[in-house]
Amino acid sequence: MLVDALKAEAYRFSLNRVLVFISVLLTPLLFALGGVLFHWITKTNGDKAAQAANLPLDMPAEAVNLADALGFAAAGCANGFVLICVLIAAATIYAGDYRWETWRLISARNDRISLILAKVGVVKIIAIVSSLFFLIASFIFMLTQAMVYDRSLTFAIEGKELGGAALTWLLSYIRIVQFTLVGLLAAVLTRSLLAALIVPWGLGFIQSLLGGVGPALLGMDPTGWTLQLLLPGLAYDTLKAAVAGPLEAPMTAAVVWKSITGLALWTLVPLGGALVWFKRQDLSKE
Template identity: 55%
Template sequence: MLFDAIRAEGYRLTKNRLQLFWSVLLTPLLFAVGGIAFHIFTKSKGDEMAAKVGLTVAAAPVNMAEALAFGANYAANGVLMICVLIAAAGIYAGDYHWETWRLISARNDRMSLILGKVGVVKLTALAATTAFLIASLVFYAAQALVYHRPMTFSLDGAHAGQFGLLWLLAWVRVIQFTLIALLTAVMTRSMMAALFVPWALGFVQSILGQAMGMFGWEPHMWAPLLLLPGLDYDTLKMAIVQGTAPAVPTAESTMRALVGLGLWTAVPLAGALAWFRRQDLSKE
């Protein structure tokens, strides 16, 4: 039943090519194209300055493994999360908007229908973060080509583990953000609300994160780590790359960040499932 729901939702999403482009390809494409333009511009300016002072710059090799670390570290950026949210809002609230719930709810159980939508959004987030990794490789490859620098690939086991954990964490962060849209869609039955509420909530949380000192909060305290999933994400990132982080989180703050991000992931999903099971869909 769940597989059928995922397959049906996936089929509907693949037919909406514009939505797929916006949610999966737009951010990586902008980053890759913008990165190529940036390298070309800085190369021309650098050549002009070097010619004026008669300076010759050595062509150091570009380690392409660093592109993977860069992509994993910045995969859950704000632009990509908003773009994935576009697809999530359409998937979660589309049947309310088009009044098609009553047509499909008789063909599958309600939990499978909702979890099928969540599964497709997870696959969309997976595709978007993977595309951003590819865009990061393009960014670093363009640097090597524009500056005529050789390309290498050096990645030891420790850095490979960091890369994998960072990418997994970024994927979870994107999913967590879209689950706010799921709860909003079920409660309001509105596609606009599903698109706007997570963005507005994230904006407010970012302001709170900048103003923690006004409330007497420190980044390791329970209150900000329970209220700010973005802080949880940043704390866990620092814990993963503790060899290079300027301030390594303690085991206690890392545990609190795990709890905070886990609650922001599980509670919206559980709330949406509970609300949807009791919802009257006869007119939807």
């Protein structure tokens, strides 16, 4: 029954081409085009500065390592713009049946848990596909850098770096899903598409402020239990930093476990709460 619900939900989403474009293609496309423009402007300004200083324009340059795109894409595929774009799709998926009053039509054909998990499954697929396109855009960024600066290409990566990129991508994927699950809980509690959009965005904005200047202003330790549990974005950044380098003070194993706990709670609690509330919800008028 879950497979049937997943297929149906994925088909419904695929028909909304505007939503597919926004959630999957918009950010990678802007990044790729922006990268071309960035390299061209930087090269032009650099050549002008070199001419003004009577420096040669054909100085030897280091080759562009395409493998760097793997780590770059893994760390950047959960940036703020991606989160918002995927959230737009997630909010529509989670609250669309409330908006169009179609729950009473489909809830009779499948169990409620499967219906909700199918929606979550489609959002997970969106997160994966979005990150893959962001990886392609990262390769385009590197390729255009080599073309604009007339530099050679290489591809060299060690096993440790590849493992770090894979683990960072997993963290980014979890972060995207966690962010959208707050929208799921908001959609089920309020039956509102607007709330499914505003609540995660507003909560994320407040948490970003607290994670930025909050510790200094409030005199709180950013590696302590309080902030690591309250701020999933901070927990995500902490785990990314732990993957990027060796554990040193204040980045200890204890802090890593605090971050894992915080990110896990912000993922599982909204999902569990939405499932419990939706199972008891009256859908006779939805």
